[in-house]
Amino acid sequence: MELSLSNEQQMIVDMVRRFVREEIVPLEMHLDPDADQLESDDRERLVGKVKEMGLYGLDIPVEYGGPDIDVVTRTLMAIEMSQHRAGLYAPCYGVFGGAGLAQLFEASDAQKEKYLYPTLRGEKRGFFGLTEPSGGSDPARAIQTRAIQDGDDWVINGGKIFISGADKADFGLVFARTGGEGRGGVTCFIVDTDTPGFHVRRIVHTLRSAHYATELQFEDMHVPAINILGQLNKGFAIANDRLSRQRIPYSAGCIGVAVKAHEMALEYSKQRETFGAPLSNRQAIQWMLVDNEIDIKQATWLTLEAADRARRGDSFRKEAAMCKIVATESAGRVVDRAMQIHGGYGVTKDFPLERWYRELRIRRIGEGPNEVQRHIIARDIIGAGLR
Amino acid sequence: MGVRLEKPFLLLQAAAVKAVQAQMGVYQLADDNEQVLYIGSADARSLFGLRGELQRFLEDPEVTRFRVEVNTAYHTRRQELLMLHQADHGELPVRNRDYPFQLGRLSPA
Ligand SMILES: Cc1cc2nc3c(=O)[nH]c(=O)nc-3n(C[C@H](O)[C@H](O)[C@H](O)COP(=O)(O)OP(=O)(O)OC[C@H]3O[C@@H](n4cnc5c(N)ncnc54)[C@H](O)[C@@H]3O)c2cc1C
Numbered sequence: 001m002e003l004s005l006s007n008e009q010q011m012i013v014d015m016v017r018r019f020v021r022e023e024i025v026p027l028e029m030h031l032d033p034d035a036d037q038l039e040s041d042d043r044e045r046l047v048g049k050v051k052e053m054g055l056y057g058l059d060i061p062v063e064y065g066g067p068d069i070d071v072v073t074r075t076l077m078a079i080e081m082s083q084h085r086a087g088l089y090a091p092c093y094g095v096f097g098g099a100g101l102a103q104l105f106e107a108s109d110a111q112k113e114k115y116l117y118p119t120l121r122g123e124k125r126g127f128f129g130l131t132e133p134s135g136g137s138d139p140a141r142a143i144q145t146r147a148i149q150d151g152d153d154w155v156i157n158g159g160k161i162f163i164s165g166a167d168k169a170d171f172g173l174v175f176a177r178t179g180g181e182g183r184g185g186v187t188c189f190i191v192d193t194d195t196p197g198f199h200v201r202r203i204v205h206t207l208r209s210a211h212y213a214t215e216l217q218f219e220d221m222h223v224p225a226i227n228i229l230g231q232l233n234k235g236f237a238i239a240n241d242r243l244s245r246q247r248i249p250y251s252a253g254c255i256g257v258a259v260k261a262h263e264m265a266l267e268y269s270k271q272r273e274t275f276g277a278p279l280s281n282r283q284a285i286q287w288m289l290v291d292n293e294i295d296i297k298q299a300t301w302l303t304l305e306a307a308d309r310a311r312r313g314d315s316f317r318k319e320a321a322m323c324k325i326v327a328t329e330s331a332g333r334v335v336d337r338a339m340q341i342h343g344g345y346g347v348t349k350d351f352p353l354e355r356w357y358r359e360l361r362i363r364r365i366g367e368g369p370n371e372v373q374r375h376i377i378a379r380d381i382i383g384a385g386l387r
Numbered sequence: 388m389g390v391r392l393e394k395p396f397l398l399l400q401a402a403a404v405k406a407v408q409a410q411m412g413v414y415q416l417a418d419d420n421e422q423v424l425y426i427g428s429a430d431a432r433s434l435f436g437l438r439g440e441l442q443r444f445l446e447d448p449e450v451t452r453f454r455v456e457v458n459t460a461y462h463t464r465r466q467e468l469l470m471l472h473q474a475d476h477g478e479l480p481v482r483n484r485d486y487p488f489q490l491g492r493l494s495p496a
Contacts, residue, residue, distance in 0.1 A: 037488045040487070167470065168492075193492070200493050201494070203470075203493070209460065209462050
């Protein structure tokens, strides 16, 4: 196993790091501390720069026109891209583009034409609608939204909660029960948000200020059968596949924030003097810095290992679950220690630490809560008998 | 928490504004008919929070009413209020028409 970066990886990492420091961080001086969008002029200018760098549309597979960058390098880039105030939930304010909803690569040709390609071109946006008020940890059992066949249509009734970006989306993936209980009775529908009966009822305000969540209601919403993604009653596998893959960049984002918070804490501890000496001279502070270093390193190696297995085409479900747990929990600890070292300033909105502290807390719940990740790992190491 | 801001409007006068908390949050400005003219927020850079923001409008002849909501999620709450206004009236308040960021669509119950 190669533990050092190749020349090409190092070059890309340096390029992204410079971009974040020279283009993104200065803009944030003038933005609301809780901002999650750039004004359109800035956005267009920076998208242009990223395209010139050849790094636009990172998650788009090569065959769909994306840059040919492997998942390990993309993970290294994701660690860099979150190293600014809005970086956890709006890394580089989206100017690197994205693939949108990865499940659409499984779509039929007609569905790809209508939804995937426009998404890749940045013309359409989608949302991912799985979680319901009845529970998100175990959606296979909890989904109560029902779809009933009516001729060539399916009629959907029910609702979703905590759905990110649905108010700005053109379409979404809605998981609904079409069969019996459990994972074998769930189907994934592609739903246009202008379909009669589709309602975004409210914003769900959370600790996170970027990309708020929404609550959805479906009232006699007619969706044509051709909008079923994949097969009838096989929607759960589609949801699950995305969730595992997503955990790698999700972890990388947490690590980036931790790296930046740690860097700030180191710097501050050398400058700030109390009782006649810099904070960095005190063992209590040194140990916090040491623990930060250890937390970041172990999260980084676990995340890169998961990415490496994914790159090689090996199973990575367990590794993705492990890095998700370690990165989300250790980043929370690192930011907490960095705040402590900054004293009162640490909790002000003058610094990004308070925003990271709030937003990181969500990371232990989102993309499959950490208890569920532990359950996945236990199932793998003890055997499938565990339910 | 209700989705709409439904508190009664107060008269925009120096004494009333002075009593407003210097906290982060959102506010609505209205005319004599309680028609909302502007939805704003006092963010972390507002020197005296909501109070400071409102003081800027004391001399504005069109604006005669205001109401506030103290809310640390001022950023998303402001967007929500703008979207609600758009859903209810088909357009943004007259002084928010140059709002620079993309807004979503809400269809509140
Ligand atoms: C800001 C935000 C954005 C989100 N965006 C989306 C989105 O875009 N799309 C989407 O579909 N969902 C989204 N979610 C939902 C998220 O995935 C769920 O909140 C999450 O899956 C947990 O579901 P729940 O909240 O219903 O908790 P529950 O399932 O009710 O679980 C409650 C707690 O019990 C724990 N728990 C559950 N089972 C076990 C067990 N067997 N053993 C021990 N502990 C257990 C859980 O870990 C959790 O801590 C978002 C959530 C948030 C907060």
